[in-house]
Amino acid sequence: MTDATLSTPGLRSTLTYLWRDQRIWLVSALILAALAVFDPTQASDSALFAGRALLSTAPFLVLSIAIAAWANATGADNLIARAFTGAPLLMIGLGALAGGISPFCSCGVIPLIAALLAMGVPLSAVMAFWLASPIMDPSMFVLTMGVLDVEFAVAKTVAAIGLGLFGGAVVYVLARGGALSDPLREGIGNGGCGGSKIRAPKPVVWRFWQDGERRAKFGGTALATTLFLATWLTLAFILESLMLAWIPAEMVTAALGGEGLLPIVTATLVGVPAYLNGYAALPLVGGLIEQGMAPGAGMAFLVAGGVTSIPAAMAVWALAKPQVFALYIALSLIGAFASGLMFQLWTMA
Numbered sequence: 001m002t003d004a005t006l007s008t009p010g011l012r013s014t015l016t017y018l019w020r021d022q023r024i025w026l027v028s029a030l031i032l033a034a035l036a037v038f039d040p041t042q043a044s045d046s047a048l049f050a051g052r053a054l055l056s057t058a059p060f061l062v063l064s065i066a067i068a069a070w071a072n073a074t075g076a077d078n079l080i081a082r083a084f085t086g087a088p089l090l091m092i093g094l095g096a097l098a099g100g101i102s103p104f105c106s107c108g109v110i111p112l113i114a115a116l117l118a119m120g121v122p123l124s125a126v127m128a129f130w131l132a133s134p135i136m137d138p139s140m141f142v143l144t145m146g147v148l149d150v151e152f153a154v155a156k157t158v159a160a161i162g163l164g165l166f167g168g169a170v171v172y173v174l175a176r177g178g179a180l181s182d183p184l185r186e187g188i189g190n191g192g193c194g195g196s197k198i199r200a201p202k203p204v205v206w207r208f209w210q211d212g213e214r215r216a217k218f219g220g221t222a223l224a225t226t227l228f229l230a231t232w233l234t235l236a237f238i239l240e241s242l243m244l245a246w247i248p249a250e251m252v253t254a255a256l257g258g259e260g261l262l263p264i265v266t267a268t269l270v271g272v273p274a275y276l277n278g279y280a281a282l283p284l285v286g287g288l289i290e291q292g293m294a295p296g297a298g299m300a301f302l303v304a305g306g307v308t309s310i311p312a313a314m315a316v317w318a319l320a321k322p323q324v325f326a327l328y329i330a331l332s333l334i335g336a337f338a339s340g341l342m343f344q345l346w347t348m349a
Helices: 009-021 023-038 040-056 058-074 076-084 088-101 109-118 123-132 138-147 150-176 192-199 212-246 249-256 262-274 281-291 295-308 310-319 322-348
Strands: none
Touching (some): 023 212, 040 058, 040 212, 058 138, 058 212, 088 150, 123 322, 138 150, 138 281, 150 322, 262 295, 281 295, 310 322
C-alpha cells in the first residue's frame, strides 16, 4: 500500500472512526489476531471461552439492558431529585441510597452533580450520592449476580450505600467546622440540561410504550446498552481466559489470598490503576477469585476501582476544587478497604 493511499481522507476517516468509536472491539480483535499468530491453540481457547461466557450470562445481560432502557424511557431518573430535599442528615441518607440504586453512569452523573452543587445542595449530600453512584446501579446488580453471585451483588450494594453514608457524614462534620464552603471550580454553571431534573423534575411515565417518542428512546437505549456491554464484556472475558491460562494460581493466592489485612490493602491500591470498567471488572474478579483471591480483596478491588475509575475521577476533577477531589479519593480508598474487610469477615462467619 502506498503512502498516497494511506493519506486518503476516506482511509483516515475510517481509521479515526475505528479508534474513536470501536477501539475496544479493535483491541479484542488485535489480541485474538496476535494469539492466532503466536499461540493458535490459546486463540481458539480464548474465543471459545468468551463465547461460552457471554452465552452463560445472556439472561442477566438481557435483564440488565431492559432495566437501563426502562429507566431512560420512563424518566425514572427524575425520582433522584426527591433525595435532595429535607434536613441535611436525611439528605445524606437519601443521597447515598439514591446513588446506590440510580441508573446513572459515571459520565451521565456529571451534569446532575454540577446542578446540585450550583443550586446550593449541601456538599455532604452530594458527596454521599457521588461516592455511591459509580459502584452500583440496577443493571450492575443484575450482572454482578450473574457473573459472581447474589451474595456478592447484595454486599456490593450495601458497600455502595455504606460508602455514601460514610463520605457524606465526614463531609458534614468538616462543613460544620467551616471547611469546604465553596466546592465548585470557577466557571461551573448550574448544570445545564442536567439541572432541570433537580429544578423542575418531570413526572415518571410508567406506561412508556403508549408514547412513540418514549418507545424510540427505549429502543435506542437498549441498542446502545447492548453494544456497550457486549464490547466491554467480550474484552473482559478474553482477558479472563488469558489470566486463567497464564497466571499461576499460586501467585494470585500469595498476593491476594488469605485472611489477613494485606490482601485487602493490596487489592484496594491495585484497583485504582487496574480497573477497566464496572462491567468488565466483574469477570476479571471472578477469575481471580477462582485462582485464590480472597473475597474481601475482590470487594475492595471493585469498590476502589469503581469510585476512582477514570470517568468517575474525571467527573470530580472537572467540577470540584482540588481539595474536594483529594477528599473524594481519600474517602473512596478508606471506604473500599473497610468494605473489603467487612465482606471478608462476613464470608468467614
